[in-house]
Amino acid sequence: MKTIEWPEAHGTSPSILVVEDEDDVRQSALLVLNQLGYRAFEARDSAEALRLLDERQDIDLLLTDVRMPGDMDGVELAFTVHSRWPRIEIIVVSGVLDLKGSRLPCGASFLAKPYGFPELRTMIDRQLARSPRRQAR
Numbered sequence: 001m002k003t004i005e006w007p008e009a010h011g012t013s014p015s016i017l018v019v020e021d022e023d024d025v026r027q028s029a030l031l032v033l034n035q036l037g038y039r040a041f042e043a044r045d046s047a048e049a050l051r052l053l054d055e056r057q058d059i060d061l062l063l064t065d066v067r068m069p070g071d072m073d074g075v076e077l078a079f080t081v082h083s084r085w086p087r088i089e090i091i092v093v094s095g096v097l098d099l100k101g102s103r104l105p106c107g108a109s110f111l112a113k114p115y116g117f118p119e120l121r122t123m124i125d126r127q128l129a130r131s132p133r134r135q136a137r
Contacts, residue, residue: 014128015039015056019049019064019077029063032117038124046072046080053081059088061127065113066094079105089127 016038020026026042033040041059043049045068053059062081066074078090082105092104095113104110107130111123 013037013039014060014124015041015058016061016063016124017041017043017049017052017059019043019046019062019068019074021045021065021068025065029120032120036117036121044068045070046074046077049077050080053085053088059085060131061089061091061124063091063093063124066092066097075103078108082106082108087131089131091123091127 016033018026018029018033018040020029020042021044026044030040030042039058041052041056043052047070049062049064062078064074064077068074072080074092074094078092081088081090090105090108091111092108093111093113093115109123109127111120
């Protein structure tokens with residue numbers, strides 16, 4: 001699959017919210033996503049992610065782990081985001097569960113941990129290419 005080149009000027013590179021409770025995993029993802037040209041934001045749990053999404057209108061994609069502390073896991077977060085912000089694309093990751101199929105919101109993708117960053121980029125580009133919001137820019 002061809003990699004999509006996103007324009008960097010005027011803040012048009014895609015914005016990704018990374019929701020991951022493990023600091024080292026989250027920081028690695030943020031570093032790589034920034035190096036790949038995405039604008040990456042972070043949250044340690046679902047509550048923090050929902051607060052950030054309430055504050056920002058520019059998030060294009062949610063990248064969330066399944067298992068995390070708090071009242072809501074990553075799958076529940078994915079369904080909540082899909083319901084409240086249907087324009088946001090979603091990728092759910094897990095090293096424990098295989099969630100391919102009906103356990104995710106319509107249009108969401110699943111990526112098994114451990115994943116390679118080229119694989120992550122391909123999946124992000126595929127999800128963003130589907131986004132009506134990205135196509136309108």
